[in-house]
Structures are given as structure tokens and as C-alpha cells.
Amino acid sequence: MTQFGRTDLPAEQRTALRKAVRWEFFTIGYTLVTITVVAFVVGNSQAMKTAWIEDMLSLIPQITFLLALLFVRRAPSRAHPYGLHRAMGVGHLVAGVALLAVGANLAVEAVTGLIAAEHPTIGTIVLFGETVWLGWLMVAVMALIVIGPFFYGHAKSKLAPVLHNKLLYADADMAKADWQTNAASIVGVLGVGLGVWWLDGAAALFISLGIIWDGVRNTRAAVADLMDRRGRTYDDSHPHPLIAQANRYLRSLRWVDRTAIRLRDQGQVFHVEAFVVPRRGRVSTRELEEASRGIARLDWKMQDVVVVPVDRLPAEADRGT
Numbered sequence: 001m002t003q004f005g006r007t008d009l010p011a012e013q014r015t016a017l018r019k020a021v022r023w024e025f026f027t028i029g030y031t032l033v034t035i036t037v038v039a040f041v042v043g044n045s046q047a048m049k050t051a052w053i054e055d056m057l058s059l060i061p062q063i064t065f066l067l068a069l070l071f072v073r074r075a076p077s078r079a080h081p082y083g084l085h086r087a088m089g090v091g092h093l094v095a096g097v098a099l100l101a102v103g104a105n106l107a108v109e110a111v112t113g114l115i116a117a118e119h120p121t122i123g124t125i126v127l128f129g130e131t132v133w134l135g136w137l138m139v140a141v142m143a144l145i146v147i148g149p150f151f152y153g154h155a156k157s158k159l160a161p162v163l164h165n166k167l168l169y170a171d172a173d174m175a176k177a178d179w180q181t182n183a184a185s186i187v188g189v190l191g192v193g194l195g196v197w198w199l200d201g202a203a204a205l206f207i208s209l210g211i212i213w214d215g216v217r218n219t220r221a222a223v224a225d226l227m228d229r230r231g232r233t234y235d236d237s238h239p240h241p242l243i244a245q246a247n248r249y250l251r252s253l254r255w256v257d258r259t260a261i262r263l264r265d266q267g268q269v270f271h272v273e274a275f276v277v278p279r280r281g282r283v284s285t286r287e288l289e290e291a292s293r294g295i296a297r298l299d300w301k302m303q304d305v306v307v308v309p310v311d312r313l314p315a316e317a318d319r320g321t
Contacts, residue, residue: 004072004085004269007303016162021069023159024062027152027175031059034145041137044120046113047188047203048138050106051181054211058178060098061171064091068167072268082304086226088267092167093222100215107208114201122192138189142182149178161234164268164301166225169234170218181207230318231263231270240265242302244320246274246295250307253294255279255287260317269303275310275317283309 009017035055042048071087074080122135153175160169184203191199221236231240243261250259255278262273272295276283291307313319 004083004303007269007300010300013163013300016159020156020159020163020165020168021066023152023156024066024171027062027148027156027171028059030148030152031055031062034148037141037145041134041141043122043134043138045122045135045138045185045189045192045200046110046118046120047185047200047207048142050110050204050207051142051185053102053106054181054207057099057102057211058174060095061091061167061174064095065165065167065171067091068267082266082271083269085266085269085303088165088167089222089226089265092170092218093226095167095170096215096218096220096222098215099211100219103208103211103215107205107212110201110205110208114198114205117197118201119197120192120200122189133193135189135193139186142185142189146179146182149175153178164234166221166234166236166267170214170221174214177210180210225265225267228264231265239318239320240270242270242299243318245298246272246302247318247320249294249298250274250276250291253287253291255283256291258313258319260313260319262314262317266303269301271304272302272306273317274305274307275313276307277311277313278309 035052038048038052038055042052065088068087068091071084074084076083122133122138124131124133125137126132127137153172156168156172157176160166160172184206188200188203191197191203224236231243232238233240240263243263246261246263247259250256256276257279258277260275262275264271274291274295276291288307288309292305295305295307296302
């Protein structure tokens with residue numbers, strides 16, 4: 001894949017995108033294996049059941065990322081004049097809502113179990129002729145499968161800023177925090193073994209709250225971008241520095257007096273409306289086209305750039321330096 005809409009990806013982004021796709025396919029394969037393995041040992045533990053469901057939910061970001069790539073590569077058309085870049089944002093929203101809904105349901109189940117004082121039981125199995133407490137297998141499995149997310153989570157977190165992909169960043173962030181789910185499920189299982197029955201329900205509630213938080217955070221970020229919030233960095237920590245860079249570039253032009261930028265995130269690429277007050281009170285179309293091309297050359301993400309001459313700058317536009 002070499003294009004996002006009408007943008008030809010630079011070599012660094014093409015390489016990063018290929019790596020991201022490979023990591024997503026690897027993650028899906030790894031997660032399917034862990035889901036299968038955990039299914040054999042889940043038993044009656046509420047914590048294990050919740051962790052198992054979370055593993056299933058963790059597939060959503062990877063699947064939506066891969067599906068969205070099929071759309072964002074398409075060039076703009078009359079039906080979709082801005083392209084289909086919003087598909088990535090829609091995928092981000094779908095993942096967030098799914099996490100929020102399922103997490104809330106799991107939290108209700110955990111609280112209900114604690115209120116009802118349900119005492120979970122974990123039995124034994126015969127393994128190689130020996131009777132083994134199933135809880136030891138649960139602990140071993142949860143300790144083993146935590147290794148994968150640690151590695152692919154960090155790998156994807158390095159690719160997300162290169163691609164300016166918030167869905168990939170959210171996926172990586174959840175993977176890096178996956179150890180908390182595994183640790184909580186281990187505590188719940190050991191609690192049952194020690195006779196502290198409520199630790200299992202408490203661990204399930206802890207995992208559920210983590211799922212809910214991931215859902216809230218991702219839903220909030222996706223909705224804000226889909227509602228044309230001012231363009232921000234891949235991690236939403238601050239306004240994107242390209243706003244200030246575009247303003248500085250325009251002010252460096254001899255015919256420009258004052259400038260302001262409206263930049264919105266289309267999902268990996270930006271739509272830019274640049275407002276300029278000419279020094280002479282008038283400007284040629286050639287100068288406007290050169291200014292537009294100059295902004296587009298600042299970064300590969302500056303895909304749709306419109307330079308508009310005005311007498312007065314819009315109050316809501318960003319004049320930051």
C-alpha cells in the first residue's frame with residue numbers, strides 16, 4: 001500500500017505501514033491461540049471468564065484497523081470528495097463502544113456475584129496420572145500469555161506516531177497494559193485457592209473497570225475527532241505542531257500580513273483551511289496556489305489544503321506560532 005487517498009506515502013511511512021499490518025496479523029493469530037488455550041482452563045472463576053472475554057474484545061482494534069485500510073487507500077470521488085479517511089475514525093469509535101458496552105455488562109455481573117456472595121469453586125484434573133488443582137494451570141497459562149502483548153504492544157506504539165494513527169496507538173496502549181488483566185486474574189484464582197472467595201469477584205470487577213476505561217477513553221477520542229476537533233497529535237496530548245508550522249510558513253511569504261489555520265484530523269491525514277490577510281489587499285491565484293503547495297510540502301499528512309484570502313481572520317481559527 002503506497003497511498004492514503006491522493007497522498008503518496010513517503011518511504012518511512014510505507015515501511016511503517018507494512019510493519020503495522022504484519023504486527024496486526026500476528027496479534028490476531030496470537031490472540032486466537034490464547035483464547036483457545038484459556039478456554040480449556042477457564043473453569044468457574046469469574047476473573048478468568050472476564051479475562052477470557054477481554055482477550056476476545058482485544059481482537060476488535062486489529063480487525064477494524066485492517067478493514068479501515070481497505071477504505072482509506074481510495075482516492076477522493078464526487079460521492080466522497082474528502083476521501084474515505086474517516087473510516088479509521090469510525091473503526092476507532094466502533095472499538096471504543098464495543099469495549100464500553102461489554103465492559104459495563106461484565107462489571108454488573110461481577111458486582112452481582114459479590115453482592116450475592118457467590119463462592120466459586122475450582123476443581124482438579126488428572127494430568128499425566130497425577131491429580132492437579134486446575135488453579136495452577138490457570139496461573140501458568142495467564143503468566144505465559146502475557147509475554148506476547150508486552151512485545152507487540154511496544155512495537156506498535158513505535159509505529160503509531162510515524163503513521164499518525166490513533167487506532168493503532170490505542171491498540172498498542174491496551175496491549176502494553178494487558179499484564180494488569182493477567183495479574184488480576186491470577187490474584188483472583190489464588191484467592192479462591194486460599195479460601196478468600198471474594199478476591200475472584202473483585203479481580204473480575206477490576207478487569208471489567210479496565211475494559212470500561214479503555215472504552216470510555218477511545219470512544220471519547222473518536223467522537224471528538226469525528227466532530228472536527230482541532231487536529232491533535234497521535235496520542236491527543238496537545239494540538240498538532242503542524243498548525244504552528246503552517247502559520248510560520250505563510251507569514252514568511254512577502255505578500256502575507258496575518259494568518260490563521262483551521263486544521264481537522266481526517267484520520268491519519270489533515271484537512272487544512274488557511275486564512276490569509278494580504279498586505280496589498282489583493283493577491284493573485286498563482287500566489288495562492290504556491291502557498292497551498294508550500295503548506296502541503298511541510299508534511300505528508302497535509303493532504304487537503306485550501307488557502308483563502310480574507311479581510312478579517314475567523315475568530316475560531318488558530319493563529320498560534
